[in-house]
Amino acid sequence: MIDRSRNLAILGLQWGDEGKGKLVDLLSARFRHVVRFQGGNNAGHTVVVDGQSIALHQVPSGALHTGCFLVVGSGVLLNLEVFHQELSRLSQRGVDVTGRMIISDKAHLILPHHIALDQWREGRAGANRIGTTGRGIGPAYEMKAARMGVRKGDLKHPDSLQERIRASYEEVRLLLGAEAQLPSLEAIAAQLMEQARPLLPLIGDIQAHLREAQAKGEPILFEGAQATLLDIDHGTYPFVTSSNCSIGGLFTGTGLSHKDLGYVVGVAKAYTTRVGAGPMPSELQDASGDRLREVGREFGTTTGRPRRCGWFDAPITRHAVRTNGADGLGLMKLDVLDGLDQVGLVIGYRDGEGGLVPNLPSCAQDWACLRPEVRMYKGWTQATRGVRSLEALPREARIYLDALAEAAEAPIAYLSTGPDRDEGFAWPGRFLEGML
Ligand code: IMP
Numbered sequence: 001m002i003d004r005s006r007n008l009a010i011l012g013l014q015w016g017d018e019g020k021g022k023l024v025d026l027l028s029a030r031f032r033h034v035v036r037f038q039g040g041n042n043a044g045h046t047v048v049v050d051g052q053s054i055a056l057h058q059v060p061s062g063a064l065h066t067g068c069f070l071v072v073g074s075g076v077l078l079n080l081e082v083f084h085q086e087l088s089r090l091s092q093r094g095v096d097v098t099g100r101m102i103i104s105d106k107a108h109l110i111l112p113h114h115i116a117l118d119q120w121r122e123g124r125a126g127a128n129r130i131g132t133t134g135r136g137i138g139p140a141y142e143m144k145a146a147r148m149g150v151r152k153g154d155l156k157h158p159d160s161l162q163e164r165i166r167a168s169y170e171e172v173r174l175l176l177g178a179e180a181q182l183p184s185l186e187a188i189a190a191q192l193m194e195q196a197r198p199l200l201p202l203i204g205d206i207q208a209h210l211r212e213a214q215a216k217g218e219p220i221l222f223e224g225a226q227a228t229l230l231d232i233d234h235g236t237y238p239f240v241t242s243s244n245c246s247i248g249g250l251f252t253g254t255g256l257s258h259k260d261l262g263y264v265v266g267v268a269k270a271y272t273t274r275v276g277a278g279p280m281p282s283e284l285q286d287a288s289g290d291r292l293r294e295v296g297r298e299f300g301t302t303t304g305r306p307r308r309c310g311w312f313d314a315p316i317t318r319h320a321v322r323t324n325g326a327d328g329l330g331l332m333k334l335d336v337l338d339g340l341d342q343v344g345l346v347i348g349y350r351d352g353e354g355g356l357v358p359n360l361p362s363c364a365q366d367w368a369c370l371r372p373e374v375r376m377y378k379g380w381t382q383a384t385r386g387v388r389s390l391e392a393l394p395r396e397a398r399i400y401l402d403a404l405a406e407a408a409e410a411p412i413a414y415l416s417t418g419p420d421r422d423e424g425f426a427w428p429g430r431f432l433e434g435m436l
Pocket of ligand 1: 043130131132133135138225226230240241
């Protein structure tokens, strides 16, 4: 009898950058396999070890644990140049992934013309800019849907690689015209093959790999990138990324089924941030927002852009909890709220007429009319930074956390009180207890 109940997914519940990397890194020691299943190098996971931070974009965050087998799933996009840079950064820090990585043969590649198209579009979009990371993510997923994508498995057929690339390359050249400063098709194919050569032995069938792992009783950790409000279907469309970052993407991006999953941890910060354009009803465009940004060091891991900051937004988080079937919250960065006189919690939205809005709207125009209903809580004077038990939390922090969990409709399973590995704790009596 295969025990799948130990398999666990970690998913973002806000607009990304919630601190999923820290939780994945903490839990990795308990899992034999760590799987990335969607997104590309638009993601940026920072893991902090002994006070030093390492930013990972495409390599699963379990990399730092030598006992972890790293799986790059079918829904992931890889930019091979960036992938090599990341591997070599890891290797300079003494982290070797040789013999413990598999890359899905179905996973698509990000090509130079995808990046050119992404940047060209954003450059022309004016007020309609999405604020993408400019890494070619949208076009690479578009080409996948248009059946013009290039997959890792194609790299094993060098003779037909150029033809595989041609259709998407020609379309982009036609569209961009003289503005396209693209390498030639031959040069793209040649460079791909060069970058691919050392990786060819790692390319394989990850579905079979994960099935075998399950048969051997080896537990699997699934690591989400981005987050539910950036999900192409369930996020704030069109201000989203181009993949399913919520639970559905886990299944399409691995070939496993819902029966293969035990628990889902939804990760959220104790406040809200967003990079790029689009709706964010909780945004604070005042000194409180600036303070969250400065104390929380809210600048993008991937692009360095300042993040928009606001109070914890219960309606979006509740939507994400429901969408993903989250069993509990990984609540991050509580310590950033230390020292505030008052801490806000967005408990609902009102529309233009002042009526309460029960569900999230689907159109950006409707989002723009929403006003947050904020409830203020008394702040705490005693710092939570580094606190490692429930008993050590100030009373006011407990009151705030209880209200937050109730509004988000999920219990807190892990609380993070600082960037380092040992700053935080699993909530007593809940499913992560004993796992960290
Ligand atoms: P794209 O994924 O580069 O197409 O960007 C689309 C939107 O998703 C932009 O608003 C990006 O800032 C946002 N985004 C993409 N990846 C991340 C992430 O890992 N964290 C936060 N925002 C992200």
